[in-house]
Amino acid sequence: MIMWSMAGLQIGSYLSCPVGRTHRLFSPRYAPEVASFSQGSDARACTKLQICAVASLGESNNDIAGCFDRRQVLTGVGTMLASTCLDNGRALAEKAPKGYAAVVDNNDGYAFFYPFGWQEIAIKGQDIAYKDVIEPLESVSINIVKTDKTDLHELGSPERIAKTLVEKVFTTPSQKSQLIDAKEKDANGKTYYTFEFLAKAPNFTRHALGTVAISDGKFYTLLTGANQRRWGKMEDKLRAVVDSFILLK
Secondary structure, three states, X not given: OEEEEEOOEEEEEXXXXXXXXXXXXXXXXXXXXXXXXXXXXXXXXXXXXXXXXXXXXXXXXXXXXXXXXXXXXXXXXXXXXXXXXOOOHHHXXXXXXXXXXXXXXXXXXXXXXXXXXXXXXXXOXXXXXXXXXXXXXXEEEEEEEEOOOOOHHHOOOHHHHHHHHHHHOOOOOOOEEEEEEEEEEXXXXXXXXXXXXXXXXOOOEEEEEEEEEEEOOEEEEEEEEEEHHHHHHHHHXXXXXXXXXXXXX
């Protein structure tokens, strides 16, 4: 096990791979927008990859805690997924809005839509990820975090959780972050926190959206975004991705 401690955020990485396979661990401050994307089979070779995180949330000492496990549009997209969350994957895929494809993971209990044409990629530590073939900052990824919490409210407010994740997990030391918005919504009997932020690097700015939720002992995070220069074109599409995310359990 390798353990990092940084400004109240502790991250431990556990790697279990087939014999003969070795893999470079990624930065403890994992940032999808600056990750190197791998198309090779080795990136999928690990049978289990976990990242445990405990982040102190101010004087209240609430924690965002857990271990990342890997698995295997527009207004109304989320409602559509919620109403069909008990369908099988094929039925849900057939109901994807024009221009979108569906991801259904019955094992880990989530589903969402992503823009048609994005390709699945392998990113260490991500349960699943897709990206545009031309624009590297246009992507969506899912993390699954084991937690002993049963409700997001046990961890704190939308603003508190979003600020911690944005500053400690979703940006690197070379980036400046700005939390734009964080709010709560309820869908299909579950609570979701959604948030919007900027990650400013020396040579680019990523405009990102995310949503988190808790179910069945797991803390889920969906993160998507695009280069700020393309935000005007991509905003509606990316908001549809975030709105579509639904828990199946």
